[in-house]
Amino acid sequence: MNQKEPLLNIQNLSVEFRTIEGTVYAINDLSYTLNSGDILGIVGESGSGKSVSSLGIMKLIPNPPGKIVNGKIIYEGKNLVNISEKEMEQIRGNDISMIFQEPMTSLNPIIKCGKQIAESLILHRGLKKKVAFEQAVEMMHSVGIANPEQRAHEYPHQLSGGMRQRVMIAMALACKPNILICDEPTTALDVTIQAQILDLIRHLNKEMNTAVIMISHDLGVVSELCERVIVMYTGCIIEESSSQELFENPLHPYTIGLIKAIPKISKDREPLQTIEGVVPNAMEKTDGCSFWPRCKDVMLRCKQELPPMIQVKQDRKVRCWKYVVGNRHEGI
């Protein structure tokens, strides 16, 4: 592997859910890369495919009805789409880990917290039960759980939401994975706990050099934590940028709308900005850009052709006809 090779390289990934009512095109032609030590943010509304894309990396999309129909997920030279379930089990929880949105329901209610963490150590590191449990306690300590010896012997229902999310993080990081996927890890938590968990993730990213994919619909969370951000809409990436630039100078009309829709605390009370319309039905594949019915700058071409991903600058991509030379009707 040469040095420029990214840790994770997703190419043209498409995921469909074949249901009785019809096919849902959850992910369309998704491509991005993740370098080791990166923190990448993925933002989008509910149903934009951000969770499905991460479950796709773990190959945990419920199948049936979900299926990866196209594309590659290259990790350490292996295409995860093609490898066997056995090989994938070696990677899950060991190389790539995941934290989920719901700490209240994501832990097994009848197994002690410590044991749930120790399990992956026993599985991937081949540790003896007792040693694994001791390491689990250590792990709980390092994610900021007070009294880890006692907590390790408690059941999930005895812990608060924030504590449970810490247990989840300890579990995900137990085997020191290369990639940690966080699927809205703070959505179900209080704001103060949210900040603590984000701090913890940042800290662990620095300390263990774990690459993080942070999925969120909360732009605040993403801007605080991530260096690079991907904006998703109806299963497509519509904009990719550094975090700072995205917030200072959003390009895609959808991103502009999203950032305008963040409530601001200022002296003057202004009505909250919204994006008109609703997310289109993912069962209908349109020829044009999926955002055009809600777009303020819509042109004829938007309705007819899907815009390509346009490299505007280095590390700056957008999927919008506005930025194609010849279509430009306002300066960037």
Place this chain on the structure above:
Amino acid sequence: MERLRFIIKRFALLIVMLFGVATIVFVLTKLVPGDSAVANLSQRSLSDPKIVEAYKVKHGLDQPVIIQYFIHIKNVFKLDLGTSMRTNQSILYELKRCFPATIELATLAILLSTIFGIFFGIISAMKRNSIVDQIVRAISVLGVSIPSFWFALIMLYVFYYKLQILPGPGRLSASFSAPVAVTGFYMIDSLIEGDFLKFIDALKHLILPASVLAAFTMGLITRTTRSNLLDVMSTDYIRTAKAKGLSKVSVIVSHALGNALIPVLTVIGLGFGNLLGGMVLVETIFNWPGLGQFAYNSVKSLDYPGIIGVSLLIALNYMLINTVIDILYGTIDPRVRCK
């Protein structure tokens, strides 16, 4: 200790419930139309008012109902269930005689149905909507809906009459004498006697009636296991377990089963209670001298003490089983323990 207090509390509750059951059973027997004297005395004795009077005095039927009730409650708590009007034996003796036969049968039946039910349930859930699943589901529906007397006759016809690989009705073959009653369970008693052949014979006699009885409960257990396992498999914590890299089998064994089997425990408990109540039809067809036969005979001859004795025993079974299930619930699910 928290746990011990929970258990003691459950047992204290048992006594209260037993009192309630004793009352209800008494009221019910008094509400049943019919005269016990008519049912038990011969036509000639009935024509003599003195004999009828003596019969009523002997069994306390001449007392006002309320007095009868208090005597009944007092006796129940003294474990004195009276004398059978039909056999003239003490009810306790009668129950001791026939209950082990039923326990032996019910235990084997519940073991069979639990093992196969859970196994089929897991297979069915793992291979959801496959041919295997369809077959298992068909079998479980069949098990639940097939009439037991018909199934019993078919089983006897096939395995006893046609194939001749299993013995027919009764608890032992004619070549063996009943083992000396220590526990009342033929399988245990024959082992105590050291007669291994008798043990095998007793076991062989159990297989057919136990299988017939197991069919119904197995169907229930299969269906409950399947649906609960499917529910659990779609929960977030199973996704977490998969994300850890556990294989499908370990996800099911160490994460899903414990959670899925909690409701199945209730079904097993109720099924066992039901079986311990004695299955009249199956016991009759297999000539099994168990509780079902005793209950049937007691009702037929309006043997009040007999009816009351059987009813109390059945109620006590259910209460004990439920208590055990409650305690097991607490053992498996920590959330139950701390309420």
